[in-house]
Amino acid sequence: MSSKLRDLLPDLSPWRSSRDFRLLWIAGAVTVFGSFLSFVALPFQLKELTGSPVAVGALGAVELAPLIVFGLYGGALADAVDRRKIILWSESALGVVALGLLLNTLLPQPMIWPLYVAGALTSALVGIQRPALDAIIPRIVPHSQLSAAAALNALRWQIGGVAGPALAGVLIAYAGLKTAYALDTLTFAGSVLLGRGLAPSPAAHDAEKPSLRGIWEGARYAWSRKELLGTYAIDLSAMLFAFPLALFPFLADQLDAEWALGLMYATLPLGAMLVSATSGWTGRIHRHGRMVALSAVCWGASMGVAGLMGNIWLVLLFLTIAGGFDMVSGIFRTTMWNQTIPDELRGRLAGIELLSYSAGPQLGQLRSGGMAAMTSVRTSVWSGGVVCVAAVGLLALALPKLMAYDARTDPHARTLRERKAGEAPAEA
Template sequence: MWVAGLVTVFGTFLTFIAVPLQLKELTGSALAVGAVGVVELVPLVVFGLYGGALADAVDRRKLILWTEAGLGVLSALLLLNTLLPHPMLWPLYVVAALVSALSGLQRPAMQAIVPRVVAHDQLPAAIALNSMRWQVGAIAGPSLAGVLIAFAGLPWAYALDVVSYAVSALLLFGLAPSPAAREADKPSLRGIWEGAQYAWSRKELLGTYVIDMAAMLFAFPTAIFPFLADDLGAPWALGLMYAAGAVGSLVVSLTSGWASRVHRHGRMVVYAALGWGAAMAVAGWLGNVWLVLLFLAVAGGCDMVSGLFRSAIWDQTIPDELRGRLAGIEMLSYSIGPQLGQVRAGGMASLTNVRASVWAGGLACVASVGLLAASLPKLMSYDQRTDEHAARMRRVKAAADVVAEAA
């Protein structure tokens, strides 16, 4: 699963760079590029919630395989459109919406399968390892995309993404079956509602969702990176801008052993979100492209810290029978913010200018996260050593291990 994910992430980031760049070439509008977030939002919400319920009711391996194949077909459609003498605009938005829908179905199952195969006390390390996989792809993908698109053209980026999905699907066949529990209900609105009620009852969980959504809404300017690179007089740096955050994240992942000694995970989520916003604000102020890249990397490191401790809270405290549905809610929390953030960044850039959109968003992030933290005492006081939900899951995991050894 780890290797398949690495291959997929590598290819996905090629398309992640190619689509906004192609939109920029076809329209020349920052607003048109940011509008991708609008068309992705509704499918992500609907299919993300349904995908969470589905992950609790079906074999998670089968769900992952079928959606991986579908994502590969959609990448092939982007390739075909680009090969036309006059590529069309509307397929970019349609495919973006369909990719969002399939990702919404797949990602809860991908996340929910991890606690089944990893020991409870090793989950933070597994989270860091999975994040490292994403970071390697996020560094290599944009860097290669910049070179490929500049010297070979957009079709090569899409073609390599198609190949990556084919390889990933073959690797995923090696996963063992991961069937639903015998008592699992069929996917339903009632089941989704039960998951939402559980999330609402856990204010520390709710806090992780809203903190991340606020941070991404105000300080996620990746949609306007093509315009920022032009503004800085460094169009050659576009791939580096997309990769810089992943470099910072990778540094944190490689040195994440310290995370096992931190127990107040909620506070770390808040501090990291504040650091993300502050770094983005500084990046927006600066006019030197190398300093901008440095602070984008700092922001990426802060985001990794936030993600590490958010995931630790989720994976160490949520019961397995609710894991899929809560993974769907979690996916929305860390996906809706970036989608809306693209719209905010593109819209504000069209009304003011590109750099103002970046630095003002960073300051708004700091202010909103500060206000949310002040109103979320449960999140700030969370301690995994004493939290009742974490203690219960430790007991459940220990009992399951004893049964497995006896068998």
């Protein structure tokens, strides 16, 4: 029984073997908690100021262009500059944006345009930071522990994703938006202080400066790897058609459950956290591509059922289930990326990955808001789930290399295993 329990619980080996992983994990846990406070507060404030689902959904459109531009640039930057410096400077700038939201909220009449500016700036800074965060992991964690590291990193995000939105709902109701933004600002300051303890992570000596040519080199490599393209395409489809977070404030109103808004935002990370907390089994899976596709189908189906439910508790249940399947997909996508992409291209490929798993949600918010305006809130939710299932099914049929991927025999994974085995172990 104890052996079976160990197989189920998360693998803590990256935490034990790498000091830098521990520091990065703790710093991220601090900042993600505050970020989720603003994640709920920003659309809620827009809804209160405008009363329009289109205005809330437009946040996705405002955030998309900076994400594309700076995500690609951030990927090239992560291959050319010390990744630790990128993480620290972008984290500091994100704290300044949170402070701007607080100052706007303290005005006698808060303005609408700063909310969109803050969304765009946050998107740009995340685009710069996330490739460096992703690309630093294979450097500080042994190759055999990358699946475990992906699950632990996801668990960190999910703890904040459950606690942050749940607390945000209470704070907004009883202490106001200003308290949520103030706490977000403080968490960024704490994260920067922790991140200063990370060891430098400089670029290779022969690394080129960030350039369009370098970005194009990364894009050509991604195009040559059809199994990687498959993970991007499936995740993009899942988020585009079945990510209706912009509608949650309106869905809560329709279900006469305004009290449950924070819980609705917490359901997806809660489901993901339950998977991460029982993720020991993931290390025994080798056909990662099949799991990515299957999980995306189940995500869309769960979201579709949630849109059909008229009872708030059933809605919360199926949103939680959807979050769990999204986490399964995320673990195996991340494992494929980290186990097969060379370090000299890791930053640029992380920038492309950022577009696949971040641009999709932005487009999904825009789609769901526009669809709700043309039909209804619940129709937008359930129909998006149905289309997601159909789209992922078609992609699975069209992507044989993704479906045939096996980590035990894939030549790219084998090459990186051999290279990593010849390097010094991660710092304890």
